[in-house]
Amino acid sequence: MTTIHTEAEIIERDGVLIGPYRRPRNLSINVRGSIHDDATAQKLGFRGGTVAGSIHMEQFPPVLVRSFGQRWFETGSLSTYFRNATTDDEAVPAFAKTPPPDARDAQIDVWMERDDGTRVLEGTASIGDPAEPSMLRRKLAESREAGEQRILVALQPGELGAVPVRLKSEDARPRLDVITEPLDWYTAASPWGGAVVNPGLVVHMMVSVQRRMPLPADAVGLYGAIEVRHLAGPVFAERDYEVSGTILAVGQTPKTEYLWYETLMRDPSDKREIASMLMMLRYMKASSPLWQTA
Numbered sequence: 704m705t706t707i708h709t710e711a712e713i714i715e716r717d718g719v720l721i722g723p724y725r726r727p728r729n730l731s732i733n734v735r736g737s738i739h740d741d742a743t744a745q746k747l748g749f750r751g752g753t754v755a756g757s758i759h760m761e762q763f764p765p766v767l768v769r770s771f772g773q774r775w776f777e778t779g780s781l782s783t784y785f786r787n788a789t790t791d792d793e794a795v796p797a798f799a800k801t802p803p804p805d806a807r808d809a810q811i812d813v814w815m816e817r818d819d820g821t822r823v824l825e826g827t828a829s830i831g832d833p834a835e836p837s838m839l840r841r842k843l844a845e846s847r848e849a850g851e852q853r854i855l856v857a858l859q860p861g862e863l864g865a866v867p868v869r870l871k872s873e874d875a876r877p878r879l880d881v882i883t884e885p886l887d888w889y890t891a892a893s894p895w896g897g898a899v900v901n902p903g904l905v906v907h908m909m910v911s912v913q914r915r916m917p918l919p920a921d922a923v924g925l926y927g928a929i930e931v932r933h934l935a936g937p938v939f940a941e942r943d944y945e946v947s948g949t950i951l952a953v954g955q956t957p958k959t960e961y962l963w964y965e966t967l968m969r970d971p972s973d974k975r976e977i978a979s980m981l982m983m984l985r986y987m988k989a990s991s992p993l994w995q996t997a
Contacts, residue, residue, distance in 0.1 A: 713769050715801065722766045722797040725883035727754045729791035738925040738987075744788075747923060747987050753788035756926040759815060759824060761903040762797045762883045770802050770811065771830040773894055776937040781813070781902050782837035782930035782981070783826040795823055808833050826930075839930040839981050843951065843963055850955040853993035854986045857917040858962055863948035864915055867971070868908045870900055870940045878904060889940075899937040906931060908938070909966045909980040912948035916964075923990035927961055927983035934976045938968065945971045959985040 712723040731739035732752050738744055739752040760781055767775045789795055800811040808831035815823040826838040836844070852858075879889055882901070893899050900908070906929055918924070938944070951963040961983055968978040988994040 713766060718801050720766050720769060720799045720801055722762065722884075724794040724796050725762055726792045726794050727758045727762065727789060727883050728881045729754045730758070730877065730881070731755065732791055736923070738923050743923060743990075747989055749788055751790040753925065754791065754793070755903075756783065756785045756824065756929055757903040757906040758878075758883075759783070759785075759789070759795075760906070760929065760931065761878075761901050762795075762815070763799070763813065763828065764886065764901060765884050766797050766799045766813075767828050770799055770828070771806070771809075774830055775828075776888075776895075776899055776933060778831050778933055778936070780829045780837060780930060780932035781826070782828070782839045782928075782932075783813070783824045784838055784842060784928045785824045785926060786822040787817070788925075789817065789823055793817070799828060802830070807831050810835055810837070837930055837932075839928050839983075842928065842983075843981070847952065847954040849953055852953060852955070852960060854919050854922045854960045854988070854991050855953050855962055858950055858953055860950050860952060863912055863950065863964075865945045865947035865969075866911050866915065867943065868911045868946050868968070869943050870904060870908055870938075872941060874907075875900075875904055875940060878907070893937070895937055895939075897942070898940045900940055902931040905938050905968075905978060906980060906982075908944070909946055909968065909978075910982075912946050912964075912966050915948065916950070918984075919986060919991070921991060922986040922988075922993075924984055924986045927959075927985040928981075929983075930981040932979045932981075934978055936978055938978050943971055944968050944977060955988075958988055960988065961985045 714721045741752045802809045810829040810833040814825040966980045
């Protein structure tokens, strides 16, 4: 894999950086009964099997490195709230507001949209320790009624404990073979030494903690929002870490039940905090027999 993103492909227009159109792939299109399966997704009101939100996050690093420099992989964040799904091979660009020059602690708005202007996602990206909360921290702070829980009734806020994680090259390869924005740093030497992990694969590592949750097997789930934050990054491939988790909140909307949880990745040798993730998982009520009316 070689870098194919050139500086000339990122356009700056009216204070906004615009990446080139890329075509994210639905890598789970053959997982029957999932939100990525065309038949299941269409039954639930989607246009087709959806591209995972974490794959869309992989399109932003070149724009964020243009915005903040390579420091983004050290103390940068990407906080995304997913509005409308894309389907396999649908072309979309990434957008980011330009930050102040030489910013050490700054946050900018980011988004992605389809050709018709429909927002795929919106959020924030940052470097350092900006004063304002991220998009997802603001979302999490909104008042909510837990309401009646049927799908997620077994889940309560609380600690989940830790699990060991390591991104092996063979596990990363299927994603890196089709990644929309390949960087040499993902597979070869980087400014920090070894190969670094892109935000989508950081999510892949962080969700390992879900095996400590009693998640439902008879309802269709999807990513509602994801924030990845480098605390003392980058995250490296082929290195041992431990990931702990905490369920923060559960709730519902007319169409979904959802939960918010947070993870923290540490270096097991010295307990340094390397990265964190904030995630909202949604489960479609229409997919669960617990919400089907007689």
